[in-house]
Amino acid sequence: MRFDVNCSILFTQLPLLERPAAAKAAGFDAVEFWWPFDKAVPGDREVDAFIDAIRNAGVRLVGLNFVDDIPEGGRGLVGRPGDVARFRDNIDVAVGIAGRLGCLALNALYGNNGESEPALENLALAARKAAAVDAVVLVEALNVYESPSYPLVSVKAATDVIEAVGQPNVRFLCDLYHLARMGEDLPSALAHPLTGHVQIADNPGRGRPGTGSLPLAELLDGYEGWVGLEYKDPDLDFGWVSKWSAPTHEQELVT
Template sequence: MRFDVNCSILFTQLPLLERPAAAKAAGFDAVEFWWPFDTAVPDDRQVDAFIDAIRNAGVRLVGLNFADDIPEGGRGLAGRPGDVKRFRDNLDVAVGIAGRLGCQALNALYGNNADPDLALENLALAARKAAAIDAVVLVEALNAYESPTYPLVSVKAATDVIEAVGRPNVRFLCDLYHLARMGEDLRAALAHPLTGHVQIADAPGRGRPGSGTLPLAELLQVPVQVTLMGKGSIPDDHPLHSGMTGIQTSQRYGNASFLESDLVLALGARFGDRHTGALDVYRGERTFIHVDIEPTQLGKVFEPDLGIVSDTGLFLRAMIDLVKARGITRAPSAWVERVRDLRRTLTRREDFDDIPVKAPRVYKEINDFFDEDTYFVTAIGLYQIWGGQHQKAFKPRRYQVCGQAGPLGWEIPAAIGVKKAAPDAQVVGVVGDYGFQYLVEELAVAAQYDVPFVLVMLNNEYLGLIRQASLPYEMNYQVDIHYDEYGTDNVKIMEAYGCAGVRVFDPAEIRSSLEWATKEAARTSRPVLVEIMIEREANTPHGLSIDAVREFEPLPAEV
């Protein structure tokens, strides 16, 4: 099987003419492009430079779009009445480039709000032109979520058009990303007799390999939990999401549903001690199947009943194939309903109006204000535990955490890294007042190189995690870092680095401060701090075993 890479979706951090060489360096020997020029009829120098870049990189061009309006937010020109000249003037140029490079697949996007008769006429004309170089014209189905006015949003709609054109070199472009979004049968689409080209991308994470989903849980109707490192791998609002188990970063319903389980399929889990707590309680009478690509992880903490050495993605795909081959279908069971009931009833309060601010209220405001595409980074401290308990995540890799390591100050350089990797994304670092100062000098890097992000600080003027860990010993020694009125002025620290910040005392002011910080970061292209003064000696729910987590705040039923 031959694979190529679409250099209009990947390697876009590079200039156009550098992408073929980058694709070659990454191991690809073939590339495809959307229409790579700003105009439908570029000058000869632009065309020659593009062709030279392909040839000099030592890769083949195997797919090229006819002129399109994708950069303008459109979805092609074939059926657009206002773009007839633009589309037709481009045909000889696109076919000429394809002919010089031996490319035999040209994609003619149908167009938003297309005129069907005009589309058929233009597709037939394109097919006649392409036939001169023994190339096919591809017709693609998109998804209605991202392209609501694009008429072809199913295999049938696209193949009906192809049949209506009536030319043998018009074929179906089977884009698995769009078809998956529309719930199509991908196997049937791949096997369709009109399929002439296949594009593969994760859904919903197109452009981010490895960020898609494999629906084994949905097929088998089994509840799914995550560990702290896996937060976001299943959306928090997914019907089968059952929270997180642990003695710190966990939900009440997560621990309760785990304790009622009898079989655990662990995918890539490390069984860290803050997840398991006391092993006798955690293991109980449950059966454990542990899948990990690293053999030494199997049995490292305790022996599973079945250990499987495998990439978890490949394992899930194999399981899905097996489930489908056996024709297994399941409706939601009484167990699924039980987990949903636990999730509905075993919650924690977040609606506090107290001054000083209670930490759960901060996460309520974070959840309400930032959208599901926001990237969060957070490190170690009480705020990490509160974050694991209260913060929501809906997409993979949006919640970046240092795990069980203790790198105080990690958030600022981590935020810089995420922002540089995803320059158009909203990036937020959730920090504590002590850890913030560990690598505070990296603010200068962000300011110098125009790297904007928002920092949300929970400031209790304490080494809070150490103070909390000392509770069993009735100690509170040398962990209070309060002095003067409010200790270190972190807003002034931000200003010293040429950045901005605001200090918040009232929970009613958190949202407006987040709004200001987001706009100010975008305006200045620098980090901005929202410092929230929380109650000084608050404790997170925690315990030594997952059946004995101590709560320090009144629960919803007790209010």
């Protein structure tokens, strides 16, 4: 099992470009981010600075969101008709970053009140572009309690969208916290043939493993892919990691 740190939710007391090095200092070799810029098409200097921060820290970028509106309280742009141009303008930038850093997973959040027609078209376009750098496009299910306007709140809803897109490199982002809140069958979600990446937080509370009641170590026993740490922890206590089994395989994300 291999853990990567989501540096958009952890180490947030530091400037964004200092977080990859902080993750490395904490013992991690990989990171992931929500969209790390304040616009869909940042300038070359901003992109280069982000890439340099990853490389200089000596970590791998495992996952990256396409442009999202999380800082504004949103849940992505993929299915929002009014944001089609903004999302499509971002695709080449996100894919370009992924290609330069060897990132194999790009998360395309569906969006609050997202609609099927723009979502399917946007996901298909993103998938074709991502294929050029051997990356997958991820579709994530959230929970209705925190995201009441987000249409995809079950494994079936997300995988139905993936199947409708019809591109071989569109996969399911299996976030065990969100699925647990929705009462989903977590072992089945992990074993789903479309699952391409996993994220964790304990439930309730969305804290680090051990702060809630989810049997995360048991659920993930034998899982060989990257596991994104997308939880809240102001104490940055990673002591729980040493209690879990050490990784035994170097298996890449499903492609």
